[in-house]
Structure formats: structure tokens, C-alpha cells
Amino acid sequence: MAPINFVRNEMLAPSAPPVREAGAVKWLRENLFSGVFNTILTLVGIYVIYSIIVAALPWWLNSVWNAGSLSECREIVAAQAGEGATGACWAMIRERWHQFIFGFYPSELYWRPVLAFGLLVAALAPVLFGGQKRNLTMILAVVAAFLLVTLWMAGAPLVVFVLSMAVVLGMIAVAQAGSGKLLWFTALYPALCFWLLWGGSIWLPVVAMLGFVVLGVAYLALVGRTSPMTAAGVGVVLALAWWFILDKPLTEALFAALPWGIEAVASDQFGGFLLAITIGVTAIGFSLPIGILLALGRQSDMLIVKTLCVGFIEFIRGVPLITLLFTASLLLQYFLPPGTNFDIILRVIILVTLFAAAYLAEVIRGGLAALPSGQYEAADALGLDYWRAQRLIILPQALKISIPSIVSTFIGLFKDTTLVAFVGLMDPLKGVTQIVRADINWKGIYWEPYIFVGAIFFVICFGMSRYSMHLERKLKTDHR
Amino acid sequence: MSDAAIDRSKMQISDEVAIQIAGMNKWYGTFHVLRDINMTVQRGERIVICGPSGSGKSTLIRCINRLEEHQQGKIVVDGTELTNDLKNIDKVRSEVGMVFQHFNLFPHLTILENCTLAPIWVRKVPKKEAEETAMHFLRKVKIPEQANKYPGQLSGGQQQRVAIARSLCMKPRIMLFDEPTSALDPEMIKEVLDTMIELAEEGMTMLCVTHEMGFAQAVANRVIFMDQGQIVEQNEPKEFFNNPKSDRTKLFLSQILGH
Numbered sequence: 001m002a003p004i005n006f007v008r009n010e011m012l013a014p015s016a017p018p019v020r021e022a023g024a025v026k027w028l029r030e031n032l033f034s035g036v037f038n039t040i041l042t043l044v045g046i047y048v049i050y051s052i053i054v055a056a057l058p059w060w061l062n063s064v065w066n067a068g069s070l071s072e073c074r075e076i077v078a079a080q081a082g083e084g085a086t087g088a089c090w091a092m093i094r095e096r097w098h099q100f101i102f103g104f105y106p107s108e109l110y111w112r113p114v115l116a117f118g119l120l121v122a123a124l125a126p127v128l129f130g131g132q133k134r135n136l137t138m139i140l141a142v143v144a145a146f147l148l149v150t151l152w153m154a155g156a157p158l159v160v161f162v163l164s165m166a167v168v169l170g171m172i173a174v175a176q177a178g179s180g181k182l183l184w185f186t187a188l189y190p191a192l193c194f195w196l197l198w199g200g201s202i203w204l205p206v207v208a209m210l211g212f213v214v215l216g217v218a219y220l221a222l223v224g225r226t227s228p229m230t231a232a233g234v235g236v237v238l239a240l241a242w243w244f245i246l247d248k249p250l251t252e253a254l255f256a257a258l259p260w261g262i263e264a265v266a267s268d269q270f271g272g273f274l275l276a277i278t279i280g281v282t283a284i285g286f287s288l289p290i291g292i293l294l295a296l297g298r299q300s301d302m303l304i305v306k307t308l309c310v311g312f313i314e315f316i317r318g319v320p321l322i323t324l325l326f327t328a329s330l331l332l333q334y335f336l337p338p339g340t341n342f343d344i345i346l347r348v349i350i351l352v353t354l355f356a357a358a359y360l361a362e363v364i365r366g367g368l369a370a371l372p373s374g375q376y377e378a379a380d381a382l383g384l385d386y387w388r389a390q391r392l393i394i395l396p397q398a399l400k401i402s403i404p405s406i407v408s409t410f411i412g413l414f415k416d417t418t419l420v421a422f423v424g425l426m427d428p429l430k431g432v433t434q435i436v437r438a439d440i441n442w443k444g445i446y447w448e449p450y451i452f453v454g455a456i457f458f459v460i461c462f463g464m465s466r467y468s469m470h471l472e473r474k475l476k477t478d479h480r
Numbered sequence: 481m482s483d484a485a486i487d488r489s490k491m492q493i494s495d496e497v498a499i500q501i502a503g504m505n506k507w508y509g510t511f512h513v514l515r516d517i518n519m520t521v522q523r524g525e526r527i528v529i530c531g532p533s534g535s536g537k538s539t540l541i542r543c544i545n546r547l548e549e550h551q552q553g554k555i556v557v558d559g560t561e562l563t564n565d566l567k568n569i570d571k572v573r574s575e576v577g578m579v580f581q582h583f584n585l586f587p588h589l590t591i592l593e594n595c596t597l598a599p600i601w602v603r604k605v606p607k608k609e610a611e612e613t614a615m616h617f618l619r620k621v622k623i624p625e626q627a628n629k630y631p632g633q634l635s636g637g638q639q640q641r642v643a644i645a646r647s648l649c650m651k652p653r654i655m656l657f658d659e660p661t662s663a664l665d666p667e668m669i670k671e672v673l674d675t676m677i678e679l680a681e682e683g684m685t686m687l688c689v690t691h692e693m694g695f696a697q698a699v700a701n702r703v704i705f706m707d708q709g710q711i712v713e714q715n716e717p718k719e720f721f722n723n724p725k726s727d728r729t730k731l732f733l734s735q736i737l738g739h
Binding site for chain 2: 372375377378380381383384385388392393397400475477478
């Protein structure tokens with residue numbers, strides 16, 4: 001038997017690894033050439049990439065930015081790169097970009113959607129980055145800079161400049177004290193945005209927002225005396241009564257007394273990304289709370305609530321979005337009392353919202369199901385009632401689990417807004433592109449508008465995706 | 481765990497009834513889990529409930545704060561009868577603390593937030609006061625320095641002590657323990673048991689489902705043995721361990737103490 005005793009007298013100094021085991025050589029060998037099959041795949045991959053570049057590169061390199069029509073573009077490309085060469089004609093984008101962004105919105109009023117967009121970012125910041133003073137300040141500063149430049153370019157009146165700067169700088173000041181109060185701006189923003197985009201009497205959004213005040217006051221007045229559910233129910237009924245009965249005459253009376261307002265813009269003038277973002281953001285904002293309620297309803301012990309939620313979710317998920325959009329544009333008109341003029345964009349927003357809410361409900365239900373029952377039991381055992389347990393314990397965790405799927409649904413929703421083309425609205429992809437191509441100067445242009453629109457969609461959707469990753473990292477507390 | 485180390489001066493059992501269970505039956509579907517349970521718990525009692533798995537001991541204490549619903553009989557906790565009335569259920573739950581086998585801390589909240597959540601939202605205690613109370617109980621369970629960490633960063637024993645502190649923050653008059661040490665490593669069991677002993681020394685009414693027979697001998701004033709959903713035997717710990725009457729109890733004790 002070999003001796004089993006051993007003593008080390010001299011410790012070994014560390015030495016460098018062999019060349020084949022370090023740096024780029026090791027990486028190449030492990031990741032690209034680790035076997036015969038992988039080497040072949042790598043070579044094929046390199047060849048495919050090479051072919052794509054060879055085919056597409058000249059088209060990008062020969063881009064033309066200054067031309068009045070597609071034929072002029074082609075002449076310039078032929079003159080520069082020789083007969084038969086291809087080249088992108090970005091001159092079309094240069095001439096028509098405003099239609100991709102605003103549709104047929106009156107050009108002297110471009111400052112209104114621009115301001116609405118800037119303030120949208122400002123309104124979202126406290127929600128997305130609540131409590132992060134540095135991020136908030138940075139975003140608000142970027143908004144201020146953005147508005148300064150774009151409002152000037154759009155030729156906004158001086159008073160708008162002063163007011164919007166005052167609002168954003170005021171928000172920056174409030175952000176230094178604590179971000180909680182900024183949420184008031186977020187709450188008021190929908191009315192402000194509506195008024196900026198569609199214009200008209202200022203009393204319309206003001207009176208509509210007062211409906212929420214009615215709801216809140218009714219709830220607070222009753223909550224001590226009855227259960228929170230009853231108080232909320234009474235509040236909702238009163239608010240609905242306000243909107244359906246009092247809203248219109250009150251708005252008209254106020255406008256007659258104080259005719260304050262700005263030039264109205266009709267819905268059929270909306271188009272391009274203005275339309276996509278209006279529909280997308282509104283639907284995202286409203287579908288999340290509705291989706292949460294549907295998910296909770298589906299888990300409820302109450303038979304009727306549960307049946308209604310399941311029926312709604314399964315119906316909406318079982319029907320293509322386009323069907324719902326046709327419903328919005330045609331059928332709803334039949335069901336509503338004659339003479340009601342229910343705006344087409346509003347109708348589309350409602351149905352897109354419901355569509356997304358049904359998907360979100362299922363996504364959130366997955367998150368709820370993933371929580372161990374011990375969480376419900378611990379909340380119960382501490383004496384938390386149903387709504388508090390949901391709000392404080394269950395939903396924060398269930399929503400956190402569902403973040404990737406929720407954001408996927410949002411991204412899908414935003415891209416689906418292009419489907420409104422089928423009900424005659426001017427979405428950026430089909431609607432605007434068709435109009436551009438109907439112009440005799442740009443007839444036959446194909447790739448450029450789609451690449452342009454695709455790039456903008458990509459930037460927005462990629463942004464959402466990155467934000468969701470940031471949120472997941474921020475909320476990660478399990479230290480697994 | 482020696483008897484001598486325990487201060488019994490405050491461990492007084494009063495005549496006041498804390499929990500009364502009469503003729504209680506419970507079924508899971510058609511399975512009869514709890515059969516004709518009758519028991520009265522006086523204020524200040526420290527009761528250990530033991531028995532083989534599936535004997536209904538966890539279900540019994542989970543009925544006391546209505547995590548499980550009973551179908552027959554009566555449960556009265558601190559003068560409030562448990563019925564379908566949600567108000568009564570919430571009232572009982574806010575008076576009765578519960579500690580679970582798997583701790584069930586809220587992983588998205590810090591230790592301090594775990595402890596202040598219920599006092600703030602159920603008892604409407606101001607935040608500052610709730611935090612002071614929470615720190616008091618965290619010091620008591622000897623982990624004040626972990627207050628701003630998340631549950632996932634703590635060891636099992638520490639998490640269970642936080643769970644005890646979280647219950648105590650509601651100032652409960654009765655504490656229920658559902659196998660509090662069963663999910664812990666042996667070395668962590670002691671730190672949790674020490675906390676529970678300290679609680680017993682202060683006169684807390686405790687019902688504890690556990691297999692820690694040392695704890696039962698040292699702290700309990702009564703041991704209840706359950707099998708097949710019924711109370712088979714109950715007695716003072718000394719008598720229960722040294723002189724069991726029922727054959728079922730003898731078999732159980734020989735199995736858990738025999739190795």
C-alpha cells in the first residue's frame with residue numbers, strides 16, 4: 001500500500017492559465033468552434049450575415065435625403081452609384097414625417113399634441129419612478145428641455161411656453177420635497193390631455209373630472225357608516241348619475257356663462273403616432289385596474305361575480321380584436337339611443353381596453369395562483385380584511401410575479417393599435433402609409449415608410465421592455 | 481431545557497375562560513377530521529397539543545381563528561362566538577396571534593414593515609408608534625438589527641422569531657403556534673423555543689401544536705394528545721409522560737421518545 005501521510009512544505013505561487021484557457025481564444029473555442037457541428041453552424045451563420053449585409057448595405061449607403069419625389073430619388077441614386085444601383089429614399093420621410101406623427105391634425109396646432117406628450121411623460125414619471133428623486137428630477141428636466149425645443153419648433157403661443165415651463169419646473173421643485181404629491185398631477189392629467197388634444201370648451205373635462213370628486217366625497221361621507229363596498233358602490237352610482245344626467249347640461253350652462261375654450265379638433269383629423277399613443281396609453285392605463293378586478297372576481301367565492309368575470313374574460317379572449325373594433329365602429333351605434341354621437345376614437349379605446357383587460361386578468365390570475373396559500377393565511381390571521389389583504393399583501397406580490405407577462409400584454413396592445421386602420425382610422429402603419437403612397441410623387445415607395453414606422457414602434461416597445469426589467473430588479477427582495 | 485431555568489412567578493392560570501369549544505365537528509367533504517371536540521382554555525394556560533400526523537391537531541387550532549370553518553358545535557374566543565359574521569371573525573383574529581410552520585412572512589416587505597403592517601391597518605395605530613412597538617418586540621426576540629432587511633435575507637430561526645414578533649405587535653391575548661419548529665434546523669429550534677418560553681413566562685395564553693416534548697415538559701400546564709380527530713388523553717405533563725393511561729398514547733410516546 002502507498003503511504004497515506006503527506007505534508008506540504010512549500011506553498012505554490014499562483015501562475016497564469018495556459019493561453020488556450022484564457023481570453024478571446026478560450027471564448028471563441030467554447031462559444032463558436034466547440035465541435036464539428038457547431039463549427040459548421042458558425043460558418044453558415046457568418047455566411048448568412050455576410051449575404052444580408054452585401055444585399056442590403058448599398059441600399060442604406062445610397063440613401064437620399066433631399067428630393068421632391070421618388071423618381072427624383074432614383075435619378076440621384078443612378079447618378080451617384082451608377083445605373084441599376086438601389087438606394088433608400090428617406091426624402092419621403094423628410095417631407096411627410098409630420099403626417100406619420102400627427103395625421104391630419106392642423107399644423108398650426110401641433111404644439112397641443114406635443115405639449116400633451118411632454119406632460120404625459122411628466123405625469124407617468126411619478127408612477128414609474130415613485131420615490132426615486134434623482135430619476136424623477138432627471139426625467140422632468142428632460143421633459144422641460146424637450147418642451148422648450150419642440151414647442152418653439154411648433155410655434156406655440158408665448159403663454160403656453162410660460163405655463164408649461166411653470167408646470168414642469170414646479171413639478172421638479174415638488175419632486176425635491178417628496179414625490180407623493182406629484183401623483184395629483186398624474187390624476188389630473190387625463191382631463192388636461194383630453195382638452196389639449198380635442199380642444200373645445202374647458203368645462204367638458206372639468207365637469208367630467210368633478211364626477212370623480214362626487215365619487216370620492218360620497219365614499220368618504222359613507223365609509224364610516226357602512227361597509228367600504230357599499231360606500232364605493234353608492235359613490236359609483238352617484239358618479240354615473242353625474243356623468244349621464246348632470247354632465248351635459250352643466251357643461252353647456254357653464255360654457256354659456258363663461259365661454260372659455262380652445263379651437264376644437266375633430267377625431268377624424270387624428271392620425272399616425274398621435275392616434276396610436278392616445279389609444280395605447282389610455283388603454284394601458286385603464287386595462288390594468290380592470291384586469292386586476294377581473295382576476296380577483298374570477299377567484300371570488302361569490303358565484304354571480306365569478307360567473308360574470310369568467311364569461312367576460314372567455315368571451316373577449318375568444319373573439320378577434322378586429323371583430324371588436326368592427327363592433328366599436330358599427331354595432332355600438334345601433335345599440336345607443338339615436339342621436340348620440342359617441343366619438344369613434346373613444347369607442348375604439350373602450351374596446352381595446354376591454355380586450356387588453358381580459359388578457360391581463362388571466363396573466364394576473366397566474367400571479368395570484370403562484371402565491372403560496374400561507375400568504376393569504378398570514379394576512380387573514382393578522383385580521384386584515386379582504387381588500388386590505390389584497391392591496392397590501394397579495395397584489396404587490398402577484399403583480400411583481402406577473403410583470404414580464406403584463407408588459408408583454410401592454411406591448412402587444414400598443415402594437416395592436418395599428419389594427420384601427422380597419423375601422424377607417426389613420427394608424428401610422430397602414431393608414432398614413434397609404435395616404436403617402438397615394439401621392440403621385442411617392443407612388444411605389446415601399447420599404448422606407450415601414451422601416452420608419454417600425455423603428456419608432458421598436459423604440460417605444462423596447463423602452464417598455466427595459467423598464468419592466470428595471471422594475472423587476474428594483475422589486476427583487478427574495479435574495480434567491 | 482431544565483425546569484430550574486424557567487421563571488414561573490407570572491405563569492398564573494386565572495378562572496377567566498379564554499377559549500371554549502363545545503361539541504365541535506368538522507368535515508373535509510365527507511372526511512370527518514374533527515370529532516366532538518370539547519375543551520376549555522383558561523386565561524394563562526399553556527397547552528401543548530400533540531399526536532400523529534393527520535390527527536387533526538393543526539386543523540383544531542386553525543379553527544380557533546377561523547382559518548378553517550367548523551360545521552357543528554360552538555367555538556367562543558374571548559367571549560366572541562365564531563360564526564359566519566365577518567365582524568366577529570375579524571375581531572377574534574385581531575385578538576389571537578398565530579405562528580405558522582413555514583413562517584409566512586411577507587417577502588416583499590422589510591422585517592419592520594412586516595411587524596407594523598397589521599397594527600397600522602387593522603388597529604389604526606400611528607406609524608411612528610407602530611414602529612416603536614415593533615422595535616420593542618424585535619428587541620425582545622433579539623433581532624432588532626435585522627429590522628430593515630427582507631425576510632429572504634434571514635435564517636429560518638430568525639424568520640420564525642420575526643413571525644412571533646409580528647404576531648405580538650398586535651398585542652394578542654392568545655397565541656396559537658402551529659408546529660413552529662418543524663421546518664427548522666436543530667440548532668435553530670432552540671432560539672425559537674427560548675422565545676416561546678419567555679412568552680410563557682410573561683403569562684401569555686398559548687396553544688401550541690408541537691413535537692418538542694422537552695418544551696411540553698418544561699412549559700406546558702396541560703398536554704393534549706389527539707388521534708383520528710379526537711382528543712384521546714389530556715393531563716398535566718408529568719402525569720402524561722410518566723403515566724399515560726390510553727394504549728394509543730403509550731404507543732405514540734414510545735415511538736417519539738423511544739429513539
